[in-house]
Amino acid sequence: MLTVYIMGKGYRVPEGLTIMKAMEYAGYRLVRGCGCRGGYCGACATVYRLPGDYRLYADLACQTTVQDGMYIAQLPSTPAERADYQLSQVAPRGEALLALYPELARCVACNTCTRSCPQKLEVMDAVQAALRGDIRQVAELTFDCVQCGLCAMRCPAEIAHYHVWQLARRLCGAYLTPRAQHLARRVAEVESGAFDAELDRLMGMGKDELAKAYQARDIEP
Amino acid sequence: MKRIPYFPGCAMKDQARDYERAAQAALAALGCELVELPRWNCCGTVYSLANDDLMRHVGPVRNLIRVQDMGEDRVLTLCAMCYGTLRRSARFVAADPERLSRINAFMSDEHDYRGGVEVLHLLGLLRDVVGYENLASKVVRPLTGVRAAPYYGCTLVRPREVGVDNPDQPEVFERVLSALGAEVAEFPYKVECCGAYLTVGAPAIVAGRVRDIVASAAANGADLIVTSCPLCQFNLEARRPGIGPRLPVAYLGQLLAWALGADACLPPEAEALIQGTTPAAAGAQQR
């Protein structure tokens, strides 16, 4: 058993639990700050310190194992405004990010955001890319962002990073990425009825037969 | 080719990308290859004038560390504001080892900055590394007949210890323009401020400054203003009044590229002016 301090109160919890499980073990019922439990949804942003270590760590509660003496606080929500825009009205030019999120210009290059990111993204580099208008680079650097908001909570320049990332990825997807040709081809195929017979056959199968077919399916390499 | 570590700054990747392209082409013609820092961040554009604001030095010093990490001890800027902030921060930490060690301790994710990186501006490079005479000898399309007003603005010349030249009577810009064959239009506003960042919250103040600067350049015979500062460039164009002389504004790198026969990426107004003025241009057009 280990001792952890959750929101300032000490609890004995078994070793090997994630922070999230340890909180539930301690009696918390999580109605906020908990979603997928798999490291994807970003709902479980948490900050903690370890005994004898000045650093303030930031991570996902569902992905981080408790350590003895850990001081834990959850940050289930980040207060930050998402700019109001219609994607179809925003041109994918450099100044788009800065126009909607001018506070990007406040970055002092302290790199605190990078150190706080549980996804280990190069967050500061993404801010810098956003500042110089490189939408594609921002989208690439932040592809794995789970919108946990930890960077935004730690940033001395008070930037709401993840909203900017989302805009950059949307702009990139809508305007800067080449259209997938094979998608259009496949849609045309579907519309021309090329798969109708096969679909009808599947629809006619019983549950067992369907399960067998599923097990035996071709899996793309 | 002489390899020169190069810090672009945000504007060179966006608003002033034509300046960057032209300067790169021009410097290549002079035997210098600009090697962009593999990673860099915004310089902060304005140097902090407060004593308790160490955080504002982190950005500039991080860039100096990037230069150090390349194994180099100098870095070139094209932008006058980047030049000012980087050079001032370099001087600040050189003079204050105690605060440098605090900045280093804060940036635990980087190598310590050991000091000694020199920050150069394009004008200084042309004077000290290329040399005026050498520069003049490489000119293939002299800017003969073009009356250019060298607009230094603030950060190239102030404060005194950081400027590329004497803040009272600078000459480096003039000598470079002369080397390119241009006629220099001396004007009293050449080191006076355009209003800089006031353009955001108080555009009317900037409009007044720009009106005076442009009028003075025009009254002194200029038909073109030359700058190396993207903020001056923005203010001179976006904040100029609707009436009075409308002088085209070009970046130093663009005139340089033009004169050296490289791709100058000039703005249309300036290009038309140069085309219409210089004899070499007429020849080049016929080809």
Next chain:
Amino acid sequence: MADGLRLSREALAAPFVGKVEELSGQNLSACYQCGKCAAGCLFTEHMDALPNQVLRRVQLGDESVLAASAPWACASCLACAVRCPKGVDVARVMEALRLLALRRGLPHLDPRATAGVPQIALVGAYRKLTP
């Protein structure tokens, strides 16, 4: 200048004076009011106190100078700094006053007023005009 500014030992030794000296790193009493800074400043028409008057008011511990328009019309161009015969960097005093006012909660730059300006201007404005 504020009505009825009273000179007193207390005002001269007020923490405000020390704070401005500390933030700016300038020896305020070096200023002998020659006015060269004001003569060189291009923004005085937008200032309710000239740069040397701002300095004087700080010297005298007049905290109402924090409400003056001068620091906000200052563009940090350093025209004053390079010409002061006593080596006072007046621009640093302006910066100290801006910072003190901002840190006391004076309204900062309205982000909605930032549309259409390039990053080089925005970065500068945010650094000078927000806490």
